[in-house]
Amino acid sequence: MRFKVTVVGAGHVGATTAQRLAEKGYADVVLTDIVEGVPQGKALDLAESAPVEGYDARITGSNSYEATGNSDIVVITAGLPRKPGMSRDDLLMKNYEIVRGVTEQVVRHSPGCILVVVSNPLDAMCQAALKVSGFPRERVVGMAGVLDSARFRTFIAMELGVSVENVHALVMGGHGDTMVPLPRFSTVAGVPITELMTGETIEKLVKRTREGGAEIVAYLKTGSAYYAPSSAVVEMVDSILMDRRKILPCAAYLQGEYGIKDLFVGVPVKLGSRGIENIIELKLAPEESAMLRKSAEAVSELVGVMKI
Numbered sequence: 001m002r003f004k005v006t007v008v009g010a011g012h013v014g015a016t017t018a019q020r021l022a023e024k025g026y027a028d029v030v031l032t033d034i035v036e037g038v039p040q041g042k043a044l045d046l047a048e049s050a051p052v053e054g055y056d057a058r059i060t061g062s063n064s065y066e067a068t069g070n071s072d073i074v075v076i077t078a079g080l081p082r083k084p085g086m087s088r089d090d091l092l093m094k095n096y097e098i099v100r101g102v103t104e105q106v107v108r109h110s111p112g113c114i115l116v117v118v119s120n121p122l123d124a125m126c127q128a129a130l131k132v133s134g135f136p137r138e139r140v141v142g143m144a145g146v147l148d149s150a151r152f153r154t155f156i157a158m159e160l161g162v163s164v165e166n167v168h169a170l171v172m173g174g175h176g177d178t179m180v181p182l183p184r185f186s187t188v189a190g191v192p193i194t195e196l197m198t199g200e201t202i203e204k205l206v207k208r209t210r211e212g213g214a215e216i217v218a219y220l221k222t223g224s225a226y227y228a229p230s231s232a233v234v235e236m237v238d239s240i241l242m243d244r245r246k247i248l249p250c251a252a253y254l255q256g257e258y259g260i261k262d263l264f265v266g267v268p269v270k271l272g273s274r275g276i277e278n279i280i281e282l283k284l285a286p287e288e289s290a291m292l293r294k295s296a297e298a299v300s301e302l303v304g305v306m307k308i
Protein backbone atom coordinates (compact mmCIF):
# COMPACT_ATOMS: atom_id res chain seq x y z
CA MET A 1 0.00 0.00 0.00
CA ARG A 2 1.30 3.42 -0.93
CA PHE A 3 0.51 6.51 1.10
CA LYS A 4 -2.02 8.95 -0.31
CA VAL A 5 -1.49 12.69 -0.43
CA THR A 6 -3.97 15.22 -1.77
CA VAL A 7 -2.80 18.60 -2.97
CA VAL A 8 -5.60 21.17 -3.14
CA GLY A 9 -4.87 23.92 -5.65
CA ALA A 10 -3.20 22.91 -8.89
CA GLY A 11 -1.43 26.23 -9.38
CA HIS A 12 2.30 26.88 -9.21
CA VAL A 13 2.96 25.66 -5.67
CA GLY A 14 0.40 22.83 -5.80
CA ALA A 15 1.51 21.36 -9.11
CA THR A 16 5.21 21.57 -8.25
CA THR A 17 4.50 19.94 -4.88
CA ALA A 18 2.65 17.13 -6.69
CA GLN A 19 5.62 16.66 -9.01
CA ARG A 20 8.20 16.54 -6.22
CA LEU A 21 6.05 14.12 -4.23
CA ALA A 22 5.34 11.84 -7.16
CA GLU A 23 9.05 11.64 -7.86
CA LYS A 24 9.60 10.32 -4.31
CA GLY A 25 7.51 7.34 -5.45
CA TYR A 26 5.94 6.33 -2.14
CA ALA A 27 2.66 8.22 -2.26
CA ASP A 28 -0.21 8.35 -4.71
CA VAL A 29 -1.07 11.96 -5.36
CA VAL A 30 -4.46 13.54 -6.01
CA LEU A 31 -4.44 17.06 -7.39
CA THR A 32 -7.64 19.12 -7.10
CA ASP A 33 -8.66 22.60 -8.18
CA ILE A 34 -11.84 24.51 -8.92
CA VAL A 35 -10.75 25.23 -12.49
CA GLU A 36 -12.01 22.47 -14.74
CA GLY A 37 -9.38 20.58 -16.67
CA VAL A 38 -6.31 22.03 -14.96
CA PRO A 39 -5.81 19.35 -12.27
CA GLN A 40 -6.71 16.62 -14.78
CA GLY A 41 -4.29 17.98 -17.38
CA LYS A 42 -1.39 18.53 -14.99
CA ALA A 43 -1.93 15.12 -13.35
CA LEU A 44 -1.94 13.37 -16.72
CA ASP A 45 1.19 15.24 -17.80
CA LEU A 46 2.89 14.16 -14.55
CA ALA A 47 1.69 10.57 -14.98
CA GLU A 48 3.23 10.55 -18.44
CA SER A 49 6.60 11.52 -16.99
CA ALA A 50 6.53 8.47 -14.69
CA PRO A 51 7.89 5.94 -17.24
CA VAL A 52 10.91 8.16 -17.84
CA GLU A 53 11.43 9.19 -14.23
CA GLY A 54 10.77 5.65 -13.05
CA TYR A 55 8.03 5.93 -10.45
CA ASP A 56 4.83 3.92 -10.10
CA ALA A 57 2.91 6.32 -7.89
CA ARG A 58 -0.47 7.14 -9.35
CA ILE A 59 -1.30 10.77 -10.00
CA THR A 60 -4.88 11.80 -10.62
CA GLY A 61 -6.55 15.16 -11.10
CA SER A 62 -10.09 16.06 -10.12
CA ASN A 63 -12.49 18.93 -9.48
CA SER A 64 -14.37 16.97 -6.83
CA TYR A 65 -13.35 15.68 -3.44
CA GLU A 66 -14.51 12.07 -3.84
CA ALA A 67 -11.14 11.15 -5.28
CA THR A 68 -9.35 12.59 -2.23
CA GLY A 69 -10.97 10.14 0.23
CA ASN A 70 -8.81 8.68 3.00
CA SER A 71 -5.74 10.76 2.26
CA ASP A 72 -2.96 10.54 4.84
CA ILE A 73 -2.00 14.16 4.26
CA VAL A 74 -3.81 17.03 2.55
CA VAL A 75 -1.74 20.01 1.45
CA ILE A 76 -3.82 23.18 1.00
CA THR A 77 -2.38 25.60 -1.55
CA ALA A 78 -5.70 26.96 -2.85
CA GLY A 79 -5.93 30.71 -2.86
CA LEU A 80 -6.11 33.90 -4.81
CA PRO A 81 -3.24 36.26 -5.43
CA ARG A 82 -3.75 39.92 -4.53
CA LYS A 83 -5.37 41.86 -7.36
CA PRO A 84 -5.01 45.60 -8.02
CA GLY A 85 -7.25 47.60 -5.71
CA MET A 86 -7.56 44.76 -3.21
CA SER A 87 -6.52 45.52 0.36
CA ARG A 88 -4.65 43.01 2.51
CA ASP A 89 -7.84 42.50 4.50
CA ASP A 90 -9.88 41.90 1.32
CA LEU A 91 -7.41 39.21 0.29
CA LEU A 92 -7.47 37.78 3.78
CA MET A 93 -11.26 37.40 3.72
CA LYS A 94 -11.27 36.01 0.16
CA ASN A 95 -8.67 33.36 1.01
CA TYR A 96 -10.38 32.66 4.32
CA GLU A 97 -13.58 31.78 2.40
CA ILE A 98 -11.55 29.51 0.09
CA VAL A 99 -9.63 27.75 2.88
CA ARG A 100 -12.81 27.34 4.92
CA GLY A 101 -14.65 25.70 2.01
CA VAL A 102 -11.69 23.50 1.13
CA THR A 103 -11.18 22.38 4.73
CA GLU A 104 -14.86 21.43 5.12
CA GLN A 105 -14.69 19.22 2.03
CA VAL A 106 -11.32 17.71 2.89
CA VAL A 107 -12.35 16.78 6.42
CA ARG A 108 -15.56 15.14 5.21
CA HIS A 109 -13.57 12.79 2.97
CA SER A 110 -10.38 12.34 5.02
CA PRO A 111 -11.32 12.71 8.69
CA GLY A 112 -8.03 11.21 9.88
CA CYS A 113 -5.65 13.23 7.69
CA ILE A 114 -2.96 15.68 8.65
CA LEU A 115 -3.45 19.15 7.14
CA VAL A 116 -0.43 21.00 5.81
CA VAL A 117 -1.49 24.58 5.11
CA VAL A 118 0.39 26.71 2.56
CA SER A 119 -2.14 29.36 1.46
CA ASN A 120 -1.45 32.92 2.54
CA PRO A 121 -1.67 34.76 4.82
CA LEU A 122 -0.23 31.59 6.25
CA ASP A 123 -0.70 31.84 10.00
CA ALA A 124 -4.27 33.14 9.66
CA MET A 125 -5.16 30.39 7.17
CA CYS A 126 -3.80 27.78 9.62
CA GLN A 127 -6.07 29.22 12.27
CA ALA A 128 -9.04 28.92 9.89
CA ALA A 129 -8.16 25.32 8.99
CA LEU A 130 -7.82 24.36 12.67
CA LYS A 131 -11.14 25.90 13.65
CA VAL A 132 -13.11 24.57 10.68
CA SER A 133 -11.62 21.06 10.83
CA GLY A 134 -12.05 20.63 14.55
CA PHE A 135 -8.80 18.61 14.38
CA PRO A 136 -6.43 18.45 17.35
CA ARG A 137 -3.55 20.88 16.97
CA GLU A 138 -1.13 18.03 16.22
CA ARG A 139 -2.82 17.52 12.85
CA VAL A 140 -2.78 21.08 11.51
CA VAL A 141 0.61 22.48 10.59
CA GLY A 142 1.63 25.42 8.43
CA MET A 143 4.53 25.71 5.99
CA ALA A 144 6.57 28.89 6.22
CA GLY A 145 9.56 28.44 8.50
CA VAL A 146 11.17 25.70 6.40
CA LEU A 147 11.03 28.03 3.38
CA ASP A 148 12.20 31.11 5.24
CA SER A 149 15.02 29.11 6.85
CA ALA A 150 15.98 27.63 3.46
CA ARG A 151 16.32 31.15 2.11
CA PHE A 152 18.46 32.18 5.08
CA ARG A 153 20.59 29.02 4.61
CA THR A 154 21.03 29.82 0.92
CA PHE A 155 22.24 33.34 1.62
CA ILE A 156 24.60 32.18 4.41
CA ALA A 157 26.11 29.52 2.13
CA MET A 158 26.53 32.06 -0.68
CA GLU A 159 28.21 34.56 1.64
CA LEU A 160 30.69 32.05 3.11
CA GLY A 161 31.23 29.97 -0.02
CA VAL A 162 30.38 26.70 1.73
CA SER A 163 28.02 23.86 0.94
CA VAL A 164 24.37 24.50 1.74
CA GLU A 165 24.43 21.11 3.44
CA ASN A 166 26.73 22.49 6.14
CA VAL A 167 24.36 25.33 6.91
CA HIS A 168 21.48 25.11 9.36
CA ALA A 169 19.34 28.09 10.14
CA LEU A 170 16.29 28.95 12.13
CA VAL A 171 13.57 31.44 11.32
CA MET A 172 10.68 31.66 13.77
CA GLY A 173 7.57 33.84 14.04
CA GLY A 174 4.77 34.63 11.63
CA HIS A 175 5.24 34.34 7.88
CA GLY A 176 5.56 37.98 6.97
CA ASP A 177 7.54 41.15 7.52
CA THR A 178 7.82 40.37 11.22
CA MET A 179 9.42 36.92 10.82
CA VAL A 180 12.27 36.29 13.26
CA PRO A 181 15.53 34.95 11.76
CA LEU A 182 17.74 33.79 14.64
CA PRO A 183 21.48 34.07 13.92
CA ARG A 184 22.41 32.55 17.31
CA PHE A 185 20.66 29.34 16.29
CA SER A 186 22.02 29.38 12.74
CA THR A 187 25.21 27.39 12.26
CA VAL A 188 27.81 26.32 9.72
CA ALA A 189 29.17 22.85 10.53
CA GLY A 190 28.07 23.44 14.11
CA VAL A 191 29.56 26.93 14.52
CA PRO A 192 27.05 29.77 15.09
CA ILE A 193 27.21 32.36 12.29
CA THR A 194 27.65 35.04 14.95
CA GLU A 195 31.24 33.71 15.20
CA LEU A 196 31.77 33.66 11.45
CA MET A 197 30.45 36.98 10.16
CA THR A 198 30.23 40.57 11.26
CA GLY A 199 26.97 41.85 12.71
CA GLU A 200 26.61 44.05 9.66
CA THR A 201 26.83 41.10 7.24
CA ILE A 202 24.36 39.08 9.31
CA GLU A 203 21.96 42.03 9.29
CA LYS A 204 22.20 42.17 5.49
CA LEU A 205 21.38 38.46 5.17
CA VAL A 206 18.54 38.72 7.69
CA LYS A 207 17.03 41.58 5.70
CA ARG A 208 17.31 39.63 2.46
CA THR A 209 15.62 36.64 4.13
CA ARG A 210 12.76 38.81 5.41
CA GLU A 211 12.28 40.18 1.92
CA GLY A 212 12.95 36.83 0.21
CA GLY A 213 9.42 36.39 -1.11
CA ALA A 214 9.24 39.95 -2.42
CA GLU A 215 12.62 39.59 -4.17
CA ILE A 216 11.22 36.73 -6.28
CA VAL A 217 7.93 38.56 -6.96
CA ALA A 218 9.90 41.58 -8.19
CA TYR A 219 11.63 39.35 -10.76
CA LEU A 220 8.59 37.34 -11.83
CA LYS A 221 6.21 40.36 -11.89
CA THR A 222 3.21 38.01 -12.04
CA GLY A 223 3.04 35.25 -9.47
CA SER A 224 5.29 34.34 -6.58
CA ALA A 225 7.89 31.71 -5.67
CA TYR A 226 7.07 28.04 -5.99
CA TYR A 227 10.22 25.93 -6.42
CA ALA A 228 11.54 26.54 -2.90
CA PRO A 229 8.05 26.60 -1.34
CA SER A 230 7.21 23.18 -2.84
CA SER A 231 10.56 21.78 -1.66
CA ALA A 232 9.72 22.99 1.84
CA VAL A 233 6.26 21.38 1.75
CA VAL A 234 7.71 18.08 0.61
CA GLU A 235 10.32 18.06 3.39
CA MET A 236 7.46 18.35 5.88
CA VAL A 237 5.31 15.71 4.15
CA ASP A 238 8.30 13.38 3.98
CA SER A 239 9.09 13.80 7.68
CA ILE A 240 5.47 12.93 8.53
CA LEU A 241 4.95 10.00 6.16
CA MET A 242 8.34 8.42 6.88
CA ASP A 243 8.05 9.23 10.61
CA ARG A 244 11.47 10.85 10.38
CA ARG A 245 10.84 13.18 13.33
CA LYS A 246 12.81 16.03 11.86
CA ILE A 247 12.94 19.22 13.87
CA LEU A 248 11.59 21.82 11.48
CA PRO A 249 10.32 25.36 11.95
CA CYS A 250 6.60 25.22 11.22
CA ALA A 251 3.48 27.20 12.08
CA ALA A 252 1.95 25.46 15.10
CA TYR A 253 -0.99 26.34 17.33
CA LEU A 254 0.61 27.52 20.54
CA GLN A 255 -1.13 27.05 23.85
CA GLY A 256 1.21 28.76 26.24
CA GLU A 257 4.55 27.83 24.65
CA TYR A 258 6.78 30.88 24.32
CA GLY A 259 4.15 32.74 26.38
CA ILE A 260 1.79 32.75 23.37
CA LYS A 261 -1.71 31.35 23.60
CA ASP A 262 -4.30 30.20 21.03
CA LEU A 263 -2.36 31.43 18.02
CA PHE A 264 -0.41 29.93 15.11
CA VAL A 265 3.19 31.10 15.12
CA GLY A 266 6.30 29.59 13.55
CA VAL A 267 8.34 27.57 16.06
CA PRO A 268 10.58 24.49 15.87
CA VAL A 269 8.50 21.31 16.03
CA LYS A 270 9.19 17.60 15.76
CA LEU A 271 7.28 16.27 12.73
CA GLY A 272 6.44 12.58 12.71
CA SER A 273 3.65 10.18 11.77
CA ARG A 274 1.24 11.79 14.25
CA GLY A 275 1.94 15.24 12.86
CA ILE A 276 3.36 17.66 15.43
CA GLU A 277 4.89 15.28 17.95
CA ASN A 278 6.47 18.01 20.05
CA ILE A 279 6.85 21.74 20.19
CA ILE A 280 10.46 22.60 20.98
CA GLU A 281 10.86 25.49 23.40
CA LEU A 282 14.20 27.18 22.93
CA LYS A 283 15.68 29.48 25.52
CA LEU A 284 15.43 32.80 23.73
CA ALA A 285 17.33 35.94 24.69
CA PRO A 286 15.12 38.87 25.79
CA GLU A 287 15.45 40.67 22.43
CA GLU A 288 14.64 37.47 20.52
CA SER A 289 11.56 36.91 22.68
CA ALA A 290 10.47 40.49 22.09
CA MET A 291 10.72 40.00 18.32
CA LEU A 292 8.68 36.81 18.55
CA ARG A 293 6.00 38.52 20.61
CA LYS A 294 5.83 41.36 18.10
CA SER A 295 5.45 38.86 15.29
CA ALA A 296 2.68 37.05 17.22
CA GLU A 297 0.88 40.36 17.67
CA ALA A 298 0.88 40.87 13.90
CA VAL A 299 -0.64 37.39 13.43
CA SER A 300 -3.19 38.09 16.14
CA GLU A 301 -4.32 41.27 14.34
CA LEU A 302 -4.95 39.32 11.12
CA VAL A 303 -6.81 36.58 12.95
CA GLY A 304 -8.93 39.27 14.59
CA VAL A 305 -10.08 40.47 11.17
CA MET A 306 -11.45 36.99 10.36
CA LYS A 307 -13.54 36.98 13.55
CA ILE A 308 -13.33 33.21 14.05
Ligand SMILES: NC(=O)c1ccc[n+]([C@@H]2O[C@H](COP(=O)([O-])OP(=O)(O)OC[C@H]3O[C@@H](n4cnc5c(N)ncnc54)[C@H](O)[C@@H]3O)[C@@H](O)[C@H]2O)c1
Nearest residue numbers: 009010011012013033034077078079118119120143144229
Ligand atom coordinates in the same frame (compact mmCIF):
# COMPACT_ATOMS: atom_id res chain seq x y z
N1 LIG B 1 3.42 29.57 3.07
C1 LIG B 1 4.33 29.93 2.20
O1 LIG B 1 5.51 30.06 2.52
C2 LIG B 1 3.93 30.16 0.77
C3 LIG B 1 4.88 30.17 -0.26
C4 LIG B 1 4.44 30.34 -1.57
C5 LIG B 1 3.08 30.53 -1.84
N2 LIG B 1 2.20 30.57 -0.82
C6 LIG B 1 0.75 30.75 -1.04
O2 LIG B 1 0.24 29.55 -1.64
C7 LIG B 1 -0.91 29.87 -2.40
C8 LIG B 1 -0.75 29.29 -3.80
O3 LIG B 1 0.28 29.93 -4.51
P1 LIG B 1 0.48 29.65 -6.07
O4 LIG B 1 1.68 30.40 -6.50
O5 LIG B 1 0.37 28.20 -6.32
O6 LIG B 1 -0.83 30.36 -6.65
P2 LIG B 1 -1.59 29.99 -7.99
O7 LIG B 1 -2.50 31.14 -8.27
O8 LIG B 1 -0.64 29.53 -9.03
O9 LIG B 1 -2.49 28.71 -7.57
C9 LIG B 1 -3.57 28.76 -6.71
C10 LIG B 1 -4.60 27.77 -7.21
O10 LIG B 1 -5.67 27.69 -6.27
C11 LIG B 1 -6.84 27.41 -7.02
N3 LIG B 1 -8.04 27.67 -6.24
C12 LIG B 1 -8.65 28.85 -5.95
N4 LIG B 1 -9.76 28.63 -5.23
C13 LIG B 1 -9.84 27.30 -5.04
C14 LIG B 1 -10.77 26.48 -4.36
N5 LIG B 1 -11.83 26.98 -3.71
N6 LIG B 1 -10.58 25.14 -4.36
C15 LIG B 1 -9.51 24.60 -5.02
N7 LIG B 1 -8.59 25.34 -5.68
C16 LIG B 1 -8.77 26.67 -5.68
C17 LIG B 1 -6.70 28.31 -8.24
O11 LIG B 1 -7.56 27.91 -9.30
C18 LIG B 1 -5.22 28.13 -8.56
O12 LIG B 1 -5.00 27.09 -9.50
C19 LIG B 1 -1.03 31.40 -2.36
O13 LIG B 1 -1.94 31.76 -1.34
C20 LIG B 1 0.37 31.85 -2.02
O14 LIG B 1 0.40 33.12 -1.41
C21 LIG B 1 2.59 30.37 0.47
